[in-house]
Amino acid sequence: MRFRHLTIDCVEPYALAVYWSQLTGWPISEVDVPGDSEVLIEAPAPLPGLLFIRVPEAKSVKNRVHIDWQPTGRSRDDEVERAVSLGASIHEDHRSADGRGWVTLHDPEGNEFCIERSETELAR
Incomplete structure (x- = not known):
């Protein structure tokens, strides 16, 4: 398949x-x-x-499946900022002081997705 x-x-x-x-x-x-x-x-x-x-019907509960996105050409934080400027909202912020972590967002209809660190950020 x-x-x-x-x-x-x-x-x-x-x-x-x-x-x-x-x-x-x-x-x-x-x-x-x-x-x-x-x-x-x-x-x-x-x-x-x-x-x-x-x-x-409108979305009423947490998604059972969501997409984890890894930025290419931008940092995680830049991509989160861009997603929000396009209409997403931050749901849970799992970034830590050492730069690790991810951010869970809602798209304009409330569907969850995550933005992780880029390959460049992971290599550091």
Whole structure:
């Protein structure tokens, strides 16, 4: 089998796809438009795409699965700041004084994700 998409239930698929497209730099599929009930952002191969699907209910509990992101070209702290400027909010801050740790955020619809240290930061 091939891991094709990671599907995220949401209220506004296109708006959430725009957020994630801006954060990842991955494009929204050419066939998707505002108002669609399913919207895909296309990841570079071999990564799975992120598929946003409209559901009638709002998120009400903690996700059972979430994505851990490792920055490329930026530090963890720069990436956290950028994610927040795009519409995320910090949920739990696990950074320590020695530079270790990660940050758990909520996307604009409340889905959890983490930003870890970059490879450069881990090598120090």
